[in-house]
Amino acid sequence: MNISRRKMLILLPAAAVAWESVLAGTPEASPNYKMSDHWWGMLIDISKCIGCGNCVRACQTENDVPDGYFRTWVERYHVDDTHLENPVVISPDGGKEGFPVASEDAGKYFFVPKMCNHCADSPCTQVCPVGATFISPDGVVLIDQKYCLGCAYCVQACPYGCRYIHPTKEVADKCTLCYHRITKGLTTACCEACPTGARQLADLKNPNDPIHAFLKTHNVQVLKPQMATGAKAFYNGLDGSVR
């Protein structure tokens, strides 16, 4: 880089002002929102998912997710009776434009929407060397993109493949559980756009949230429970072949 002394002297105070704004941060948007009153999760009902891809498109619109990258995506499983442990999984463009028509031959088909599990004991936040990714006090795994170096340790650490390096920002990116929406009393973009109610935002600290009754009365699983991540994406009717 070729910078004259004059330019350098002009740039230094500008950089100092910019850094000062990073240090100070911005005030919270929702003054009535108390982080200690919430513990967020998501309920995903496999028996209701029709694979329309509304959630994927809504997420990309709401969060400016670049083409070819996904904060949420839908997979279609085909499990043959004779190959129970080897399901055929497809997800064309994340299921954004739906799926090819499944013919009624051997085995069963079903859709599995995937997203960040917002783990309570998240492996991805543990590996960050600079404290750029963290679990917020209300249970949402977030990324401070001003602090992230783009080293991609977290991308490797996530057992669910939910993170990616943003192609232009060159920092880690992932589902924020629409944190900018849920703190304003709205539901997430994917839940808002889901036509069948296959996705439901859940607040586990709210005693009136229907999630509590649902968890008591249904066979609900999380993905990869053996990894003890404390995943909070609860799947109803999840098939054993799903990884």
Add this chain to the structure above:
Amino acid sequence: MSAFKDARHLFRFAGLFVLAFLVFLVVRHYYVPKSFGQYGHYRGAAIGEIANLPVKFAGHQACEDCHTDVMAKKITGKHAHVNCEACHGALASHADDPSTVKPVLPDTSVLCARCHTASAAKPKGFPQVVPAEHSQGLSCETCHNPHSPGMDAPATAAGGAK
């Protein structure tokens, strides 16, 4: 002092260390963001910054506040629990400024087929058709009102949205 007779160079060195440590403390004070460590090993202000991002889907409550006529139609049919923006797309810009931002009506031939095209992968109870056989090329809203798609409700050509 005889024990430290030949140790003066070590004191000078220790002094340098102390000085360097003080410089480190001062630099650290200015460079570590104020909110770092507020909630944990991260910048607490980042939470507020993420919460401040703009909303693009207004949420069904915003739609229902104005479009009470559509809502009245919708609750009579099977699409009662389908949120407005599931079909009409993200419209927070319209909710913020209804007079200048006019939403475009979705194309029913694409929209309806996306959910209702028959596939073995869809839940068995979900209404599904093979579009080519079902309508012989007619557009869906010829017979169905998207806001209340049952056949007993007479359809309007514009799809019911006024």
